[in-house]
Amino acid sequence: xxxxxxxxxxxxxxxxxxxGYVGFANLPNQVHRKSVxxxxxxxxxxxxxxxxxxxxxxxxxxxxxxYPERVIPGAAEKIERTVQIEASTVExxxxxxxxxxxxxxxxxxxxxxxxxxxxxxxxxxxxxQFERYLHDESGLNRRHIVDNRVHCCFYFISPLGHxxxxxxxxxxxxxxNKVNVVPVIAKADTLTLRESERLKRRILDEIDEHGIxxxxxxxxxxxxxxxxxxxTRILKASIPFAVVGSNQQIEAKGKKxxxxxxxxxxxEVENLEHNDxxxxxxxxxxxxxxxQEVTQDLHYENFRSDRLKRGGRLSSHGYILPLSPAYVxxxxxxxxxxxxxxxxxxxxxxHRVTKQHRNATVGHNGRHICYSSExxxxxxxxxxWKLSY
Amino acid sequence: QLFPAVKSxxxxxxxEVEDVDTSSHLSPGSRRTTNSPHRNAxxxxxxxxxxxxTATPGTATTTNDNNLNFxxxxxxxxxxxxxxxxxxxxxxELSIDISSSSSRQVDNVTSPASARFAATSTLKRPEVLGxxxxxxxxxxxEVTFAKTAxxxxxxxxxxxxxxxxxxxxxxxxxxARKFEPPRSEVSLSHSxxxxxxxxxxxxxxxxxxxxHGSDFSYVGIDAILEQMRRKAMKQGFELNxxxxxxxxxxxxxxxxxxxxxxxxxxxxxxxxxERIPKxxxxxxxxxxxxxxxxxxxxxVIDTPGFGDQINNENCWQPIMKFINDQYEAYLQEExxxxxxxxxxxxxxxxxxxxxPPTGHCLRPLDVEFMRRLxKVVNIVPVIAKADTLTLEERDDFxxxxxxxxxxxxxxxxPQKEFDEDAxxxxxxDKIREMIPFAVVGSDQEYQVNGKRILxxxxxxxxxxVENIAHCEFAYLRDLLIRTHMQNIKDITGSIHYETYRVRRxxxxxxxxxxxxxxxxxxxxxxxxxHEEQPGGAAQPNGxxxxxxxxxxxx
Numbered sequence: 001x002x003x004x005x006x007x008x009x010x011x012x013x014x015x016x017x018x019x020g021y022v023g024f025a026n027l028p029n030q031v032h033r034k035s036v037x038x039x040x041x042x043x044x045x046x047x048x049x050x051x052x053x054x055x056x057x058x059x060x061x062x063x064x065x066x067y068p069e070r071v072i073p074g075a076a077e078k079i080e081r082t083v084q085i086e087a088s089t090v091e092x093x094x095x096x097x098x099x100x101x102x103x104x105x106x107x108x109x110x111x112x113x114x115x116x117x118x119x120x121x122x123x124x125x126x127x128x129q130f131e132r133y134l135h136d137e138s139g140l141n142r143r144h145i146v147d148n149r150v151h152c153c154f155y156f157i158s159p160l161g162h163x164x165x166x167x168x169x170x171x172x173x174x175x176x177n178k179v180n181v182v183p184v185i186a187k188a189d190t191l192t193l194r195e196s197e198r199l200k201r202r203i204l205d206e207i208d209e210h211g212i213x214x215x216x217x218x219x220x221x222x223x224x225x226x227x228x229x230x231x232t233r234i235l236k237a238s239i240p241f242a243v244v245g246s247n248q249q250i251e252a253k254g255k256k257x258x259x260x261x262x263x264x265x266x267x268e269v270e271n272l273e274h275n276d277x278x279x280x281x282x283x284x285x286x287x288x289x290x291x292q293e294v295t296q297d298l299h300y301e302n303f304r305s306d307r308l309k310r311g312g313r314l315s316s317h318g319y320i321l322p323l324s325p326a327y328v329x330x331x332x333x334x335x336x337x338x339x340x341x342x343x344x345x346x347x348x349x350x351h352r353v354t355k356q357h358r359n360a361t362v363g364h365n366g367r368h369i370c371y372s373s374e375x376x377x378x379x380x381x382x383x384x385w386k387l388s389y
Numbered sequence: 390q391l392f393p394a395v396k397s398x399x400x401x402x403x404x405e406v407e408d409v410d411t412s413s414h415l416s417p418g419s420r421r422t423t424n425s426p427h428r429n430a431x432x433x434x435x436x437x438x439x440x441x442x443t444a445t446p447g448t449a450t451t452t453n454d455n456n457l458n459f460x461x462x463x464x465x466x467x468x469x470x471x472x473x474x475x476x477x478x479x480x481x482e483l484s485i486d487i488s489s490s491s492s493r494q495v496d497n498v499t500s501p502a503s504a505r506f507a508a509t510s511t512l513k514r515p516e517v518l519g520x521x522x523x524x525x526x527x528x529x530x531e532v533t534f535a536k537t538a539x540x541x542x543x544x545x546x547x548x549x550x551x552x553x554x555x556x557x558x559x560x561x562x563x564x565a566r567k568f569e570p571p572r573s574e575v576s577l578s579h580s581x582x583x584x585x586x587x588x589x590x591x592x593x594x595x596x597x598x599x600x601h602g603s604d605f606s607y608v609g610i611d612a613i614l615e616q617m618r619r620k621a622m623k624q625g626f627e628l629n630x631x632x633x634x635x636x637x638x639x640x641x642x643x644x645x646x647x648x649x650x651x652x653x654x655x656x657x658x659x660x661x662x663e664r665i666p667k668x669x670x671x672x673x674x675x676x677x678x679x680x681x682x683x684x685x686x687x688x689v690i691d692t693p694g695f696g697d698q699i700n701n702e703n704c705w706q707p708i709m710k711f712i713n714d715q716y717e718a719y720l721q722e723e724x725x726x727x728x729x730x731x732x733x734x735x736x737x738x739x740x741x742x743x744x745p746p747t748g749h750c751l752r753p754l755d756v757e758f759m760r761r762l763x764k765v766v767n768i769v770p771v772i773a774k775a776d777t778l779t780l781e782e783r784d785d786f787x788x789x790x791x792x793x794x795x796x797x798x799x800x801x802x803p804q805k806e807f808d809e810d811a812x813x814x815x816x817x818d819k820i821r822e823m824i825p826f827a828v829v830g831s832d833q834e835y836q837v838n839g840k841r842i843l844x845x846x847x848x849x850x851x852x853x854v855e856n857i858a859h860c861e862f863a864y865l866r867d868l869l870i871r872t873h874m875q876n877i878k879d880i881t882g883s884i885h886y887e888t889y890r891v892r893r894x895x896x897x898x899x900x901x902x903x904x905x906x907x908x909x910x911x912x913x914x915x916x917x918x919h920e921e922q923p924g925g926a927a928q929p930n931g932x933x934x935x936x937x938x939x940x941x942x943x
Contacts, residue, residue: 051747073750113754114700160745160774161637166665167699190746190777192847260779263858265850273848 039098041147042288043087043129045179046103047122047171048156049110052186057154057245058103060258060269061281064090065247083108083121104150110167119171126150126178130303151295152215152284153179156186157240163202164210172212178299180215180291182283183207188242188275189260189267196242203240214239217283218290235283241276244269625677625684627734628874629715631766632689633708633758634743635696636665638773643741643830644689646843646854647866651832652676654691669694669707690737696754705758712737712766716889723890738881739802739869740766743773744825748782750789759799765885767802767877769869770794775827775860776845776852783827790825801825803873807880820868826861829854 046054059065086105091098104125109118129149136145153175157168164172172181183203188196207214217236220229244267250259252266259268269277284291632640641653651657654672675688690711695704715736722732740762744755759768770790772778778786794801801824803817831843831854843854854862869877 049747051745051749111752113757114702116700158637158745160635160639162665165697170699187777189847189849190774192845262776262779262850262852264776264852265847267849 036097039100040288041100041102042152042292043102043104043148043150044284045106045122045126045150045153046156047106047109047119047153048186049158050107052156052158053245054105054154054156054186056247057184057186057243057277059247060245060277061284062090062092062101063247064092083118085121085125102148115167118167119174122171123174123178126175127303130178130300131307133300134304134307149295149300150179151288152291153181155181155183157183157203159185159187159190159196159199159242163199164206169206169210169212172207172214173210176213177302180294180299181212182215183240184280185240185242187244189244191242200238200240200242215291215294217287231282231286235279238276238279241280241283243277243280244275245277622682622684624731625686627686627688628878629688629690629735629738630869631692631708631712631737631740632743633692633695633740634773635745636693638743638745639830640691640741640743640773642832643743643771643773643828643862645832646830646862647869648676648678648687650676650678652678652687652689654689654693665697666694667698669704671707671711688735701754704754705761709761709765712740712762713889716765716886717893719886720890720893734882736881736886737766739877740768741869742768742770744770744790746772746774746777746786746827748778748786750786751793756793756797756799759794759801760797763799763801765889767804767880767885768799769802769865770825771865772825772827774829776829778827787823787825787827802877802880804880807884823861823864826865826868828862828865829860830862 044058046058048054084107086107087102088105089100089102091100093099106122109115109122112118126149133145133147133149136142155168155172157164172183175181185191185196185199185203191199217232217239220232244260246258246260246267246269248258248260249256250261250266252259252268257266257268258270259266268274272278630644632644634640641655644653645651645656652674654674657674670693672691672693673688674691675686678685678687692708695708698704719732719734719736722729742755742759742762744751759770762768772783772786772790775783800806803820805817805821808814808817829845829852831845831852833843833845834841835844835846835851836842837844837851837853842856845852845854853859857863
């Protein structure tokens with residue numbers, strides 16, 4: 001998004017005196033101004049075994065110290081511990097744009113000898129955030145809905161193995177329908193270039209093999225400039241990103257860089273030849289909006305439709321939503337002939353889920369509910385009812 | 390080539406060859422001379438020892454020319470022209486060298502510090518000789534020490550060859566070498582010394598001279614060392630190493646790097662597939678490797694699948710069972726009535742445990758595994774893929790690991806309780822300060838500064854595997870192969886195996902009484918109890934059945 005003054009200075013708007021100029025082309029600017037004032041919220045979850053450099057990477061990404069008083073427990077304590085959820089929120093402001101960033105950490109994941117149940121806590125947390133949002137959304141006062149839903153999950157893969165571990169596969173399959181999963185290869189300075197490429201290919205193969213749906217970057221639209229298209233191409237080719245994190249300033253080749261100092265050389269964090277850290281950061285920043293959108297339109301909606309279908313019954317973690325029965329009935333009726341794969345219609349493969357291509361939109365703010373021909377409800381009464389909603 | 394880093398110098402190589410031939414001469418001499426400081430009546434002997442001659446720190450440039458060696462001492466000594474003083478002078482040089490080097494060997498048994506012995510030798514020599522060669526001798530002494538320090542690889546190897554009694558170890562030599570300046574410096578000084586060290590070896594002629602020499606009180610008991618050595622060379626050695634760790638930690642690569650040949654499981658697999666197996670498998674691969682006439686049967690036992698599952702509870706059980714099975718097999722062979730001349734030793738001598746380089750602390754799985762297995766096998770923990778850690782992170786990590794090992798009562802090799810004497814303790818303390826070794830393995834060669842080295846090439850630099858400024862692979866290799874290999878085998882045989890044996894024999898209530906002399910009372914009991922075999926004694930293998938059949942005949 002370009003800052004406001006640039007738009008005007010670029011002279012994108014025709015002379016107001018031009019005949020035929022109404023002026024609603026100015027709308028995006030108004031939206032932009034309002035959003036900037038409101039600020040943005042983003043929740044990022046980091047999951048991975050301990051010792052993979054998650055905290056360091058987050059600190060490097062956002063150039064802040066999210067974990068000032070961190071105490072790493074010893075092995076004896078780790079035996080007793082279960083997976084915990086720790087959410088830290090930080091407000092970052094850059095050029096007048098405010099970002100309220102919440103990082104959800106999951107210490108204890110994968111530590112125990114028996115990691116069978118280590119992600120049930122995590123799944124409950126994600127569901128809880130959806131539940132809370134659903135509750136707020138269905139409430140009476142919807143002025144200040146706080147969006148704590150997890151927009152993106154960085155899953156850290158160890159660079160030491162030959163691919164995905166059984167735990168990785170199981171976890172990603174359990175959450176790929178609830179949150180955008182971005183796999184990241186941690187501590188990539190362990191790998192030579194060849195090993196890194198081999199590992200990436202291996203991981204992508206295994207992801208395909210197990211049917212894991214990771215977050216796919218939307219293709220650049222045709223009206224974007226070439227640079228952006230090229231950038232998108234490069235980003236897509238580098239998934240999963242092999243990153244190195246560091247917040248230490250090292251002196252290398254006469255200038256100060258952030259990196260890691262070894263006896264045999266310096267790994268520069270922000271050097272594209274050394275690792276994909278910059279790519280990860282660019283991806284996160286340029287697609288923050290898209291991540292939020294997909295969370296809202298896909299994962300949240302899936303959750304919501306599931307939840308409402310179950311209605312008055314207890315949800316998986318014992319949460320009963322206090323919705324009015326009438327509302328629940330309406331929602332149930334509306335979803336009667338909706339084939340459960342709303343998800344499959346919103347295909348995640350390579351096409352961007354944009355408002356134009358989207359096959360089904362379920363809106364609740366009084367927007368039109370429109371379906372594609374595939375999901376056109378068969379029941380004529382229902383159809384009529386919907387259109388007039 | 391097993392020791393390329395050490396054998397870089399041409400002269401060195403020839404020097405070693407020489408050593409192989411003449412070690413026989415070396416050992417008797419060494420035996421003899423070590424006695425000299427301790428016995429006053431040894432003066433004729435010491436003179437005789439010196440007759441072995443030619444161990445001069447001269448400017449020897451030729452290779453295997455013993456004659457030349459012979460000549461040099463004379464020139465260097467600048468001794469008198471008469472016959473008698475000449476032999477004496479030669480002998481004096483050699484005795485100093487041999488004694489100081491051999492004293493190291495024997496000192497390990499008698500436990501005076503080598504430095505102390507050096508002092509004694511300086512004291513004793515002039516007394517014994519009784520002539521004014523002191524300044525020259527002291528000069529030689531200095532040279533000798535330096536030489537001996539660099540000499541250690543050779544001696545070590547010899548030691549390794551006949552270490553059945555574990556007496557002639559030279560870990561302190563090696564450690565003296567190791568813990569001084571870095572390896573490269575040592576090899577340099579070594580190459581400088583190699584010329585001088587070359588004549589160190591007593592030549593065959595010297596030996597010949599000696600045997601027909603004029604020493605009256607030489608019996609020749611120390612020739613037994615040479616006999617043992619020859620026998621050991623013929624027999625060859627066995628080493629069984631087990632590697633344990635999660636998949637992807639570089640276990641196979643490290644094994645290949647350690648023994649500089651493709652000994653790992655992955656290298657012998659026709660289609661190396663890197664699939665994580667569903668359960669833990671134990672795969673054992675044996676290779677016969679040879680270096681300088683020394684043959685070794687190396688068995689690498691791999692454990693794919695360890696720690697890779699979601700639920701890793703009891704993943705150590707198959708491994709413990711395997712180790713105990715090997716002890717059991719050995720026990721069965723041992724308690725046979727008609728035993729084999731040489732029982733094949735498949736017991737696991739050493740278990741290398743790979744710790745992932747998280748940089749934080751040990752994982753619960755690591756602690757559990759090491760706690761259980763340190764009681765049955767020698768565990769050597771290493772930090773795998775250590776090029777992930779910067780030097781500070783590495784030190785912090787090691788510190789944390791050592792504390793956690795201490796806190797959990799885990800005794801890794803070298804165990805404190807098995808230190809034999811003060812020298813041992815000193816050396817092993819130094820090692821204990823350094824474990825776990827942070828290693829990097831590689832079987833690819835790169836060119837760095839004109840040398841071909843094993844390493845990993847990245848965009849930001851090349852990691853050299855054998856450079857101790859980069860990683861501690863060299864220390865691990867020295868520990869495992871060059872200095873403590875025999876000690877590892879000894880501890881396995883005399884402590885871990887014995888523990889197992891005692892437990893098993895107690896379990897079977899004396900059923901397996903090996904010798905009538907040992908348990909005369911038990912023997913009739915064994916016969917009587919033969920029918921009612923205890924459950925533990927009934928082994929599902931033919932060996933045991935044979936044994937039972939035979940005891941029945943008793």
